[in-house]
Amino acid sequence: MNIPIVDISPFLKQQESGMRETARQIRKACLDHGFFYVSNHGISITLQARLETLSREFFSLPHDEKMRIRMELGGKAWRGYFPIGGELTSGKPDQKEGIYFGTELNNDHPMVISQTPLHGQNLFPTTPSELKQTVLEYMDEVTALGHQLIRAIALSLNLPENNPLETICSDPFILFRIFHYPATQLGTETWGVGEHTDYGLLTILKQDQIGGLQVRSNGRWIDAPPIENTFVCNIGDMLDRMTGGLFRSTPHRVRNTSVKDRLSFPLFFDPGFNTFPKPIDGIELTSSDFSDRWDGEDVYNFQGN
Secondary structure, eight states: OOOOEEEOHHHHTTOHHHHHHHHHHHHHHHHHTSEEEEESOOOOHHHHHHHHHHHHHHHTSOHHHHGGGBGGGGGGGOOEEEOTTOSEETTEEOSOEEEEEEOBOOTTSHHHHTTOTTOBOOOOOSSSTTHHHHHHHHHHHHHHHHHHHHHHHHHHTTOOTTOHHHHHTSSOEEEEEEEEEOOOOTTOOEEEEEEEOOSSSEEEEEEOSSOOEEEEETTEEEEOOOOTTOEEEEEOHHHHHHTTTSSOOOOEEEEEOOSSOEEEEEEEEEOOTTOOOOOOTTOOOOOOOOTTSSSOOOTTOOTTO
16 A cells, blocks of 8 residues: 655656656556555755755744735745745645745736736745745756656556647646645644645655655545655646546645644646646547545536637
């Protein structure tokens, strides 16, 4: 029942001999769990440590100081800070606070000029001042990793070159979050985030060393503990939809049980904003049964699209 660790380095090094084995492992992980860890990903350890240190510095600031970059100031770009209880999952307030980021776009960018939702400039705090450059650098590096993961997933599906999956991700829509889960009192337990699936294509998550992530695999909740210098990757509803249920998006949740606070860093790698994730030709609809989904939603209904 353990979530597997996949070595992604053959794709980073363009080693043809190892790419098919990596793709085979990813396919099995997606079929069995919808989750997998990636190792040898090439993301700087120094950069990761700096991101974590600066994030802790920000969340230790007084509430009023953090609210200087509150999401209300981000407008349609949907960027900035939200306090504990400011985000809901399944209608219940999450016991976490966080900052929303996305691809940094200047005001003269066409999608900003046209006031396209979720596009624009990020809101960065003045303290710590180094957080801005660190976040932008981290997003660039993990986005590059995302492109290689999409190549690996395409190969795991036996798709040809110039396939629709890689095509719709050539200019991906990137959202990045930094979440802070406060410590709990000894002997108590709270839900940092309730049961849910991610709506997008692929999530690439950096965890700190505290843990708390759980995955519902094959009808059982299993832990996805932190593993040093790896990222947790999981399928979202869009990839579930595109593969006709072959690769199912997997419910997950976060339990707050530690007397220490926790940080997590999910980056959402999704198709270009103006693309539409259609079924991939050659992959038959595996199942149209959505009755067992956590939300009862039909992600396979393409009617009218």
